Amino acid sequence: MKPYALPLLLSLGIHALLMGALGLWRPAPLPEAPERVLVLRFAPAPPPPVAPPRRTPRAAPQAAPPEPRKAPAPAAAPKPPQALPRRAAAPVPAPVAPLRPVSRTAEPPGAGEAEEVRGDAAPASGSGTKEAPPPREEAAAPGGEGLKDAEVVDVRGVEVLRRVVPDYPPSCRRRGQEGTTVLVAQVEGGAVRSLRVERSSGFGALDEAAADALKRWRFARGVTASVRVPVIFRLQ
Numbered sequence: 001m002k003p004y005a006l007p008l009l010l011s012l013g014i015h016a017l018l019m020g021a022l023g024l025w026r027p028a029p030l031p032e033a034p035e036r037v038l039v040l041r042f043a044p045a046p047p048p049p050v051a052p053p054r055r056t057p058r059a060a061p062q063a064a065p066p067e068p069r070k071a072p073a074p075a076a077a078p079k080p081p082q083a084l085p086r087r088a089a090a091p092v093p094a095p096v097a098p099l100r101p102v103s104r105t106a107e108p109p110g111a112g113e114a115e116e117v118r119g120d121a122a123p124a125s126g127s128g129t130k131e132a133p134p135p136r137e138e139a140a141a142p143g144g145e146g147l148k149d150a151e152v153v154d155v156r157g158v159e160v161l162r163r164v165v166p167d168y169p170p171s172c173r174r175r176g177q178e179g180t181t182v183l184v185a186q187v188e189g190g191a192v193r194s195l196r197v198e199r200s201s202g203f204g205a206l207d208e209a210a211a212d213a214l215k216r217w218r219f220a221r222g223v224t225a226s227v228r229v230p231v232i233f234r235l236q
Contacts, residue, residue, distance in 0.1 A: 152184055152226045159220035161190070166213035166231060169205040173235065177203045181210040182230045190221040198228065206233045 172178075179201025186194045192215050200207050210231040219227070 152228050155227055155229045158187075158223045158225065158227055160217060161220060162216070162218040164213040164216040166209040166233075168233060168235075169209055172203055172205050172233070176235060177206065178234050179203055179206050180230055180232045181207045182228060183210055183214050185214055185217070185227050185229060187219050187227050188224050190219040190223055192217055192219075201233060209233075 180199070181197065181201040182199035183195050184198045185192045195211060195214055197207055197211070201210075210233075213231070214229055217229075
C-alpha cells in the first residue's frame, strides 16, 4: 500500500464523522409564521360634481294687444215713478154735541157729512173700539118732549158714549175700493136696535163693515130716535 493512502482514508473518515455529527445537531426548523390576510375595502369614488343648470334668459313678456273699446251702452230710460200705496185716513171722531131740538121734517140724505166717521184703512187692533169723552148732561127738548122714533136726526145732534171705528175690509183695500155708506140706526134707550142702509157705497163689503161697527155704538140713555150716521171709507 502506498504510504499516502492511509492518511487519505483517515481524513475521509474524519470528514464523514463531522458531517454526520453536524447533521444530527442541526437545530429544528423554526415554525413558519402564518400568513396574514389583508382585507382592503375600497370606498366608492364620489360622483362627479353636477354642473348647475344653465339659466336660459326669459323672453320679455309681450305686451297684450289693447282691448277694443266697447261702445257705451245707451242710458236706460228712467223708470216712471211708482205710485206709493195710499194710506187710509185716520178715523176722525165727530165732536159730541148736546141734544138739540129738530124739526118735524126729516133731514135730507147726506146732511152733516162734513163730520162723519171715517173708516180706517188698516184692520183695527184689539177690540177696535174708541171710547168717547165722558158724557155731558143731556139737554131736554123744548116742552119736555123726546125725539120720536119716526124722526131721523144727524149723529151730531145726539150724544154718543162709545164710537166703534169700522175695519177696512182687506179685499176692498187691495182693490182700492172707496165709498161712503149712509146708515140709519134705530136707537132705543141708547142702544142700537136695528139699522138700515140709506145710501150704499157701491160695495157690499164696505156697507157690511159699516153696519157691523154701528151695531156696537152706544148713545146716551135718553136717546130714542132714528140716527143717520155717514161712514166714509177712504184710502190715503
